[in-house]
Amino acid sequence: MKTPEHRSLKEKQRQEREDLILQVAQDVVLEKGYRDTSMDEIAARVGIAKGTLYLHFAKKEDLMFAFFEREMQKFLQAVEQPVSTELSAQAKLESIVSIMHKDHTGKRGNLLYILFNSEDFKITLQQKSLDTLQRISAKVRSYLEEGKARGEFDPAIPTSIMLSSFFSVLSPRAHRQLFQLEEFSHDEVMFFVQKIYFRGIAKPAIVS
Amino acid sequence: MKTPEHRSLKEKQRQEREDLILQVAQDVVLEKGYRDTSMDEIAARVGIAKGTLYLHFAKKEDLMFAFFEREMQKFLQAVEQPVSTELSAQAKLESIVSIMHKDHTGKRGNLLYILFNSEDFKITLQQKSLDTLQRISAKVRSYLEEGKARGEFDPAIPTSIMLSSFFSVLSPRAHRQLFQLEEFSHDEVMFFVQKIYFRGIAKPAIVS
Amino acid sequence: MKTPEHRSLKEKQRQEREDLILQVAQDVVLEKGYRDTSMDEIAARVGIAKGTLYLHFAKKEDLMFAFFEREMQKFLQAVEQPVSTELSAQAKLESIVSIMHKDHTGKRGNLLYILFNSEDFKITLQQKSLDTLQRISAKVRSYLEEGKARGEFDPAIPTSIMLSSFFSVLSPRAHRQLFQLEEFSHDEVMFFVQKIYFRGIAKPAIVS
Amino acid sequence: MKTPEHRSLKEKQRQEREDLILQVAQDVVLEKGYRDTSMDEIAARVGIAKGTLYLHFAKKEDLMFAFFEREMQKFLQAVEQPVSTELSAQAKLESIVSIMHKDHTGKRGNLLYILFNSEDFKITLQQKSLDTLQRISAKVRSYLEEGKARGEFDPAIPTSIMLSSFFSVLSPRAHRQLFQLEEFSHDEVMFFVQKIYFRGIAKPAIVS
DNA sequence: AATGAATGAGCGTTCATTCAT
DNA sequence: TATGAATGAACGCTCATTCAT
Numbered sequence: 019m020k021t022p023e024h025r026s027l028k029e030k031q032r033q034e035r036e037d038l039i040l041q042v043a044q045d046v047v048l049e050k051g052y053r054d055t056s057m058d059e060i061a062a063r064v065g066i067a068k069g070t071l072y073l074h075f076a077k078k079e080d081l082m083f084a085f086f087e088r089e090m091q092k093f094l095q096a097v098e099q100p101v102s103t104e105l106s107a108q109a110k111l112e113s114i115v116s117i118m119h120k121d122h123t124g125k126r127g128n129l130l131y132i133l134f135n136s137e138d139f140k141i142t143l144q145q146k147s148l149d150t151l152q153r154i155s156a157k158v159r160s161y162l163e164e165g166k167a168r169g170e171f172d173p174a175i176p177t178s179i180m181l182s183s184f185f186s187v188l189s190p191r192a193h194r195q196l197f198q199l200e201e202f203s204h205d206e207v208m209f210f211v212q213k214i215y216f217r218g219i220a221k222p223a224i225v226s
Numbered sequence: 227m228k229t230p231e232h233r234s235l236k237e238k239q240r241q242e243r244e245d246l247i248l249q250v251a252q253d254v255v256l257e258k259g260y261r262d263t264s265m266d267e268i269a270a271r272v273g274i275a276k277g278t279l280y281l282h283f284a285k286k287e288d289l290m291f292a293f294f295e296r297e298m299q300k301f302l303q304a305v306e307q308p309v310s311t312e313l314s315a316q317a318k319l320e321s322i323v324s325i326m327h328k329d330h331t332g333k334r335g336n337l338l339y340i341l342f343n344s345e346d347f348k349i350t351l352q353q354k355s356l357d358t359l360q361r362i363s364a365k366v367r368s369y370l371e372e373g374k375a376r377g378e379f380d381p382a383i384p385t386s387i388m389l390s391s392f393f394s395v396l397s398p399r400a401h402r403q404l405f406q407l408e409e410f411s412h413d414e415v416m417f418f419v420q421k422i423y424f425r426g427i428a429k430p431a432i433v434s
Numbered sequence: 435m436k437t438p439e440h441r442s443l444k445e446k447q448r449q450e451r452e453d454l455i456l457q458v459a460q461d462v463v464l465e466k467g468y469r470d471t472s473m474d475e476i477a478a479r480v481g482i483a484k485g486t487l488y489l490h491f492a493k494k495e496d497l498m499f500a501f502f503e504r505e506m507q508k509f510l511q512a513v514e515q516p517v518s519t520e521l522s523a524q525a526k527l528e529s530i531v532s533i534m535h536k537d538h539t540g541k542r543g544n545l546l547y548i549l550f551n552s553e554d555f556k557i558t559l560q561q562k563s564l565d566t567l568q569r570i571s572a573k574v575r576s577y578l579e580e581g582k583a584r585g586e587f588d589p590a591i592p593t594s595i596m597l598s599s600f601f602s603v604l605s606p607r608a609h610r611q612l613f614q615l616e617e618f619s620h621d622e623v624m625f626f627v628q629k630i631y632f633r634g635i636a637k638p639a640i641v642s
Numbered sequence: 643m644k645t646p647e648h649r650s651l652k653e654k655q656r657q658e659r660e661d662l663i664l665q666v667a668q669d670v671v672l673e674k675g676y677r678d679t680s681m682d683e684i685a686a687r688v689g690i691a692k693g694t695l696y697l698h699f700a701k702k703e704d705l706m707f708a709f710f711e712r713e714m715q716k717f718l719q720a721v722e723q724p725v726s727t728e729l730s731a732q733a734k735l736e737s738i739v740s741i742m743h744k745d746h747t748g749k750r751g752n753l754l755y756i757l758f759n760s761e762d763f764k765i766t767l768q769q770k771s772l773d774t775l776q777r778i779s780a781k782v783r784s785y786l787e788e789g790k791a792r793g794e795f796d797p798a799i800p801t802s803i804m805l806s807s808f809f810s811v812l813s814p815r816a817h818r819q820l821f822q823l824e825e826f827s828h829d830e831v832m833f834f835v836q837k838i839y840f841r842g843i844a845k846p847a848i849v850s
Numbered sequence: 851a852a853t854g855a856a857t858g859a860g861c862g863t864t865c866a867t868t869c870a871t
Numbered sequence: 872t873a874t875g876a877a878t879g880a881a882c883g884c885t886c887a888t889t890c891a892t
Contacts, residue, residue: 032876053261057862067878069864078862137259178409179418182401192394196386210387218426236851265887275853277889286887444872467761469677473866483874485868494866594820595834602816609806617802626803634842656855681883691857693885702883857889868878 036074039064040085044129052082052136079142086133086143089126090150093117097157107165108216114158115188119208124197127190158184162219172221180219187215244282247272248293256337260290297338298358301325305365315373316424322366323396327416335398366392370427380429388427395423452490455480456501464545468498505546506566509533513573523581524632530574531604535624543606574600578635588637596635603631660698663688664709668753676706676760703766710757710767713750714774717741721781731789732840738782739812743832748821751814782808786843796845804843811839 042063046055057078061068075081096117101110121127133139162180165171171180186192188211196207250271254263265286269276283289304325309318326335370388373379379388394400396419404415458479462471473494477484491497512533517526534543578596581587587596602608604627612623666687670679681702685692699705720741725734745751757763786804789795795804810816812835820831 028876056860058860068862069879070877072863073876076863137261175418175422176410178404178407179401179415180422182404182415183395183419183422186397186400187391187395189394193387193390196390199386201386202384206384207387207390210383211391213383214388214391214426215422216426217428217430218422218424220425222425223431264885269854276887277853277855278851280888281851284888469761472864477875484866485874485876486872488867489873492867591834591837592826594823594825595817595831596838598817598820598831599811599835599838602813603807603811605810608810609803612802612806615802618800623803623806626799627807630799630804630807630839630842632842633844633846634838634840636841638841639847652855680881682881692883693858694856696884697855700884853890853892855889855891857887859886861885862883864882865880866878868876869874870876871874 032074035064035066039071039074039081040088043081044085044125047082047132048125048129051132052139079139082133082139083142083146086130086139087146087150089130090154094150094154097154107161107168107170110161111158111165111184111216112212114161115208115212118188119190119204121190122204124190124194128194131189131191155181165219166221169221171219175219183218184215187211240282243272243274244292247274247279247282247289248296251289251293252333252337255290255293255340256333260340294338295358297334298362301334302358302362304328305362315369315376315378318369319366319373319392319424320420322369323416323420326396327398327412336402339397339399363389373427374429377429379427383427391426392423395419448490451480451482452500455482455487455490455497456504459497459501460541460545463498463501463548464541468548502546503566505542506570509542509546510566510570512536513570523577523584523586526577527574527581527600527632528628530577531624531628534604535606535620544610547605547607571597581635582637585637587635591635599634600631603627656698659688659690663690663695663698663705664712667705668709668749671706671756672749672753676756676763703763706757706763707766707770710754710763711770711774713754714778718774718778721778731785731792731794734785735782735789735808735840736836738785739832739836742812743814743828745814746828748814748818752818755813755815779805789843790845793845795843799843807842808839811835 039060043055043060046059046063050059057068057071060081061071064071071081075084097114101113105113118127134143159177159181162171162177162184166173166177188208190197193207193211196202197204202210247268251263251268254267254271258267265276265279268289269279272279279289283292305322309321313321329335367385367389370379370385370392374381374385396416401415401419404410405412410418455476459471459476462475462479466475473484473487476497477487480487487497491500513530517529521529537543575593575597578587578593578600582589582593604624609623609627612618613620618626663684667679667684670683670687681692681695684705685695688695695705699708721738725737729737742751758767783801783805786795786801786808790797790801812832814821817831817835820826821828826834
């Protein structure tokens with residue numbers, strides 16, 4: 019007899035397993051990269067048969083994409099969280115940076131980076147909607163524009179270039195070597211990097 | 227009869243072929259990425275047999291590494307070129323940036339990026355000496371220190387963090403999307419990015 | 435409480451489901467062929483779990499064989515239907531041809547053909563009794579003999595060869611290309627094919 | 643040093659191996675059918691590595707198609723051999739039948755039949771040109787038309803239907819059971835089958 | 851030294867069959 | 872009894888590497 023309890027138990031177990039698969043996949047991808055991560059190895063590490071993997075994800079790419087999308091969605095949600103309009107544009111952007119760096123081990127950032135740059139995965143990424151990524155970009159862009167309008171940021175610098183620089187210099191991946199060296203704490207690094215970035219885009223004082 | 231001349235002639239030919247192989251490998255990797263570059267294709271494009279490739283490089287990774295190393299050496303030589311000591315630290319760093327971007331198509335930058343991030347190659351790279359990369363870093367670091375000493379750059383920001391930011395925000399790859407969109411020219415982009423970076427690390431004017 | 439009624443009710447339901455499975459299997463095999471018919475799809479279309487399929491048929495081949503056998507039985511029954519003895523042998527054979535072609539879409543004929551020629555199924559077919567097929571053959575053979583005895587058919591042609599020719603030229607599958615082209619109607623095609631066949635085996639007029 | 647002799651020796655060996663592969667493939671397909679013939683098994687039986695198979699044929703289908711096309715080409719050539727115009731249409735068609743039955747074991751006929759009817763292979767066949775098949779058909783059709791014009795065959799029967807019947811009743815496959823039973827010799831069977839067919843399509847004597 | 855045919859481990863994916871529930 | 876999640880052997884195909892010539 020099927021009761022809702024049964025169903026939800028099954029569903030819960032299924033979800034747990036799916037999470038485990040994604041977790042293991044993440045580990046392997048971090049170790050070996052996208053191409054060298056085989057479905058065999060993921061299955062073996064999870065402790066299930068290869069076929070079982072395919073009950074959860076129809077293709078290798080789907081597995082990887084599931085992870086990627088899940089993370090990006092979390093990011094998007096955090097980014098689109100309503101923020102007090104009284105905050106400065108810089109403060110709003112800093113809150114986004116802090117979301118990006120929430121994961122202290124940097125695992126997530128590394129993983130997204132690997133997937134984002136993987137030769138094969140790029141195709142999947144293009145096929146599937148880039149919507150989430152674009153919405154994230156759009157939010158950052160809107161804060162940059164707002165900062166310009168408010169006189170915080172230099173209107174002479176194109177917003178696109180500010181945006182591109184934002185993601186390149188403030189992403190967790192960019193400074194992973196520093197984090198590993200442990201010369202500085204994660205927070206210290208980010209404090210200085212943000213200092214550099216926000217000074218860099220700041221509206222220059224008027225020199226008479 | 228084997229004479230030294232013979233030997234060196236042979237040796238010269240061998241060297242030339244090796245260069246050709248590396249050149250071709252570069253082209254193919256740029257077109258297809260690391261994993262989709264097959265030894266077959268390299269051999270075919272060079273016009274030699276696949277076996278001959280293996281007389282020069284025992285493994286695919288070795289070939290790629292040789293190539294990577296060669297590019298880094300070129301870069302290092304350019305970077306270590308003596309520069310007029312009268313130049314500002316910023317000017318010296320800008321000349322390094324211009325070396326990084328010398329190649330307008332971004333070929334070299336892309337290539338190094340692909341290899342540097344390539345999944346299997348990472349391991350090779352870690353095993354082999356990172357000496358060349360470190361010497362390049364050291365040079366940039368020395369200019370940064372010099373800038374601090376001269377009062378150009380903010381001594382409050384750790385040099386390591388300046389260095390890490392330098393490579394993340396000023397590398398050709400970082401802004402490849404902008405280059406592709408062709409909203410801005412390559413030079414425009416680099417002009418603004420450098421503006422951001424150097425303002426970002428500049429010694430702040432004393433506020434009384 | 436298990437009563438005979440219960441048993442037979444259950445048994446009846448079981449039988450109904452088995453028929454449904456066979457019916458569905460037929461549809462899928464016709465659409466996709468033997469090998470591309472998966473147990474998954476059959477179960478899904480029937481609306482039962484895959485495991486349940488295996489309570490009825492231990493192997494895929496068994497299911498297919500059951501189905502094959504059922505069709506052949508239907509055919510045999512039709513063929514063995516008593517016929518007026520006054521009919522000519524040719525008329526009797528023509529009624530068998532019309533049974534073979536009864537189904538205008540050629541469904542049954544196609545199906546038997548697919549199974550009969552299907553690669554893996556061949557083996558099963560050989561292992562299981564070919565009894566039904568032989569009884570059908572025997573009936574046709576008896577009509578051919580009868581026709582010879584009556585002076586309708588040429589006694590100089592061995593009956594085996596007439597039989598073999600009967601099934602090869604009069605089977606629905608043989609002329610499927612013609613049916614598809616729709617240059618001729620199904621009935622037209624069969625009219626002419628039978629004309630060819632029966633003229634071919636007819637007792638020749640005595641040439642003085 | 644490469645001499646023409648070397649090349650041609652290599653080429654000869656290659657050709658021999660290719661023939662061997664096709665031979666083995668034929669055996670396996672005859673035993674197991676198209677789908678159940680695995681590249682692994684072919685390689686194992688030939689005594690080469692699986693990869694080597696792919697040096698000769700890029701896809702499983704290509705291997706099968708190579709065989710199919712080769713046989714059909716042979717057939718076409720024989721069929722298009724110039725024939726004395728003085729021969730009757732029937733004699734011309736009989737010579738085609740004798741070509742079809744040249745292979746006494748019937749192996750070739752069976753193989754072509756299996757391929758021609760294989761669910762997967764059909765696609766390949768449709769993609770590749772059906773030119774050869776059509777040219778063979780065209781030849782037979784032209785002889786049938788000729789026979790009608792000459793008063794040999796019945797003009798009341800559509801040529802398409804004669805053609806379809808020709809291939810269904812006169813193909814080696816149609817009577818394979820008879821050949822196996824060895825009740826009659828191959829030639830006897832064909833003698834009678836042709837008798838049936840040609841009588842069947844003959845122009846009827848005028849009945850006054 | 852140079853060749854390129856041959857190798858075979860490895861890949862992603864499928865699906866008939868099993869079995870704990 | 873009925874389920875459907877889990878299995879794992881098998882498939883077609885690729886390609887870095889080897890080795891007889």
